[in-house]
Amino acid sequence: MDDIDVLCNDYWENMILQTEQLGRNFDESFSFYDSSSPDGAQSSAASKNIESERKRRKKLTETLHALRAVVPNISKMDKASIIKDAIGYIQELHNQERMIQAEISELESKRRIFPDFDQEISYNSKPKRSRFEQTCDSSESRSSPIEVLEFSVSHMGEKTIVVSLTCSKRTDTMVKICEVFESLNLKIITANIIAFSDRLLKTLFLEANEEEKDVKIKIQTAIAALNDPDCPMSK
């Protein structure tokens, strides 16, 4: 490790001297392309620029070495590889921190008063409308109603109902869809919404303690009611 460093430094120090001499020779013998001003001012400026650039390169290189120093498990001494390893390391640290945060929050939540967390309390208490849904209901529901393009309810196995619903995506459609389904008191196992292009696809897995047609009608009614409270059920 250190050996390599010393080796590299020695190598490049020698190389710098070497090429510097070569450069000077090149400048002396090949300065013809500087046809406009062969005086010393140009040379001085160029020399300044050269040295400045040399400083910059050196600084960047040693900064990179410093980066390499704080990153463990460096695979290759490559410049690009060093940066890549640094990126991977940072992401790894991110993951660690995320997991640690999760652990902390879990620890903290465990000391919360009640260990009884399930029971679907959220669905018992009727969701009282907050200021947001109220404004949605009144102002925007008629401007952009939920346009259902596909709707199916089917059984999967014995105890599971799969609900699939596709509608066109407009302003606040996602909010409304979520709102509808949260208001239905369904026994949701898992729910999934995908927005892509101008479509919204919602997939629900429900516990099958309700009749299939009941679920379908329930959802249809809720959507129709949201679209136009005066006119129940179209289709």
Add this chain to the structure above:
Amino acid sequence: MDDIDVLCNDYWENMILQTEQLGRNFDESFSFYDSSSPDGAQSSAASKNIESERKRRKKLTETLHALRAVVPNISKMDKASIIKDAIGYIQELHNQERMIQAEISELESKRRIFPDFDQEISYNSKPKRSRFEQTCDSSESRSSPIEVLEFSVSHMGEKTIVVSLTCSKRTDTMVKICEVFESLNLKIITANIIAFSDRLLKTLFLEANEEEKDVKIKIQTAIAALNDPDCPMSK
């Protein structure tokens, strides 16, 4: 931002053509130092070398950009500054991890030994919150705020930003999440929400015309504002 990038690309594309021509002229008129073999093989090899070097530079540059992408709070776009900030950020992560790790072990040990003092410990020694939990600070202010458990913003390829957010599922959380993201005017390519058990996972693919940290801060601010409109996020 896009303007700058486009500008730079155009600029450097032109420069590449320009200097390439210059290089060819140089080779044609000044190939005398190639006294041994004035054939085309040398030219081909040189051309290969040029293009290879070009590739290497490009790769290194974009690797550096990738590094910049995973490091928040970049002061200057400087190459050296990017690396310096990355170093500082890694060290900062090291410190955070060390402190958090210490706190975890402290919590666990005290929890084992003095289970009665849990309450006291939890609210006294509070770790310096990282960006992950900034939105959780006001989690107890309202009845069912959005409790963020995991939150990441990362790049995928060059033009895509991936946003991943996990929060605990409570009453109307789904509605609120959708509400927040619909109010942000993000360039959404595709969005996905999964509800499972007591968790909500939202994944977004965005068009990368906004800075990464801006997106993150935007979302954080919106969530914090929704959680507690009275106290809209310092920092």
Add this chain to the structure above:
DNA sequence: AGATACACGTGATGC
């Protein structure tokens, strides 16, 4: 022997 990686000098560009 061919690919790879490096530092070099150089001109252009923006502040």
Add this chain to the structure above:
DNA sequence: TGCATCACGTGTATC
């Protein structure tokens, strides 16, 4: 105006 940064083409050493 200088000063800093950049990408370029080039020669050389290493693998």
